[in-house]
Amino acid sequence: MAQGSLDSNGDITCPTSTDGESSASHVNAGLDRLRINAADENDDDGAVQITCFSDLSDDLTLHFQIIRLHKQIYAWIGCNSAKFGHLYAAAPTRPNNMVSVTSLLGGASDNTGSGIARRIVLKTGLNVVLACNIPKDSPMLEAAAEKKLVRKLIDLGYT
Amino acid sequence: MDASSAPFPVRHKKLSLDIQGNKTDIVICSYDDHFLVIATQIGSMGTTLRARKEEGVSIHPTFCVSVIFGKRDEPILVACARQLIEHISNCGSSLPLVLSLGLKDHSVGTLKGVVTAVIANRLW
Numbered sequence: 001m002a003q004g005s006l007d008s009n010g011d012i013t014c015p016t017s018t019d020g021e022s023s024a025s026h027v028n029a030g031l032d033r034l035r036i037n038a039a040d041e042n043d044d045d046g047a048v049q050i051t052c053f054s055d056l057s058d059d060l061t062l063h064f065q066i067i068r069l070h071k072q073i074y075a076w077i078g079c080n081s082a083k084f085g086h087l088y089a090a091a092p093t094r095p096n097n098m099v100s101v102t103s104l105l106g107g108a109s110d111n112t113g114s115g116i117a118r119r120i121v122l123k124t125g126l127n128v129v130l131a132c133n134i135p136k137d138s139p140m141l142e143a144a145a146e147k148k149l150v151r152k153l154i155d156l157g158y159t
Numbered sequence: 160m161d162a163s164s165a166p167f168p169v170r171h172k173k174l175s176l177d178i179q180g181n182k183t184d185i186v187i188c189s190y191d192d193h194f195l196v197i198a199t200q201i202g203s204m205g206t207t208l209r210a211r212k213e214e215g216v217s218i219h220p221t222f223c224v225s226v227i228f229g230k231r232d233e234p235i236l237v238a239c240a241r242q243l244i245e246h247i248s249n250c251g252s253s254l255p256l257v258l259s260l261g262l263k264d265h266s267v268g269t270l271k272g273v274v275t276a277v278i279a280n281r282l283w
Contacts, residue, residue: 050173065167069202072204084191084192102228129204131195
């Protein structure tokens with residue numbers, strides 16, 4: 001792809017290029033102009049971005065809400081309802097960046113969301129606060145929800 | 160398959176304003192059984208509090224506010240949560256509140272600014 005420009009008639013003209021390097025640099029320049037590099041969204045000095053989506057599978061609807069702060073992610077997973085569920089906080093902790101998880105709301109007897117929170121921190125390295133109302137003793141549902149959430153986080157630029 | 164025909168079940172509002180010279184991002188979410196309010200100046204959720212109205216037969220409701228994550232020695236944060244849960248109750252809702260305050264300073268002016276902005280954009 002080569003950089004285009006408008007001629008006097010308003011038509012786009014593209015100078016041809018056989019040099020691979022200059023083509024790549026044109027592509028990158030175009031991407032920069034369009035700002036479709038996901039990392040740019042996170043460089044917006046402390047701005048908050050909210051992403052909401054739902055997914056229907058096996059007669060169950062999973063709702064996901066991701067609130068992206070500059071240094072933290074808040075996520076909510078709802079299973080067939082908009083109940084808040086249990087709240088967990090997870091973060092990498094010193095000395096060797098091991099992940100620590102704690103339950104903030106909902107007690108420690110039902111740990112459905114704590115595993116999800118822990119694995120998100122392992123994958124993204126960020127502080128995560130997760131609210132989750134997935135019923136207990138549903139490992140398949142928990143795994144499916146986690147998979148969809150992680151895929152979305154990757155789409156949003158977290159790896 | 161996406162459940163794209165139904166609206167998303169959680170309502171939310173997002174706003175950004177200047178409070179006492181600090182850029183503050185506020186998010187208010189309304190779940191079935193909770194309200195969530197996040198007010199941040201530091202890029203993270205900060206101290207998280209939970210406030211709820213207690214069951215009782217008295218005319219005047221009582222409220223229970225506690226810090227569930229973060230600074231436990233800042234009574235002004237507890238006061239902020241107390242004001243908001245009382246406002247929620249006065250508007251007719253009995254739902255509890257989860258409030259996250261990630262603020263650069265804990266002055267009275269800042270907390271008042273947060274309370275005013277949240278009430279002006281409330282979802283209850």
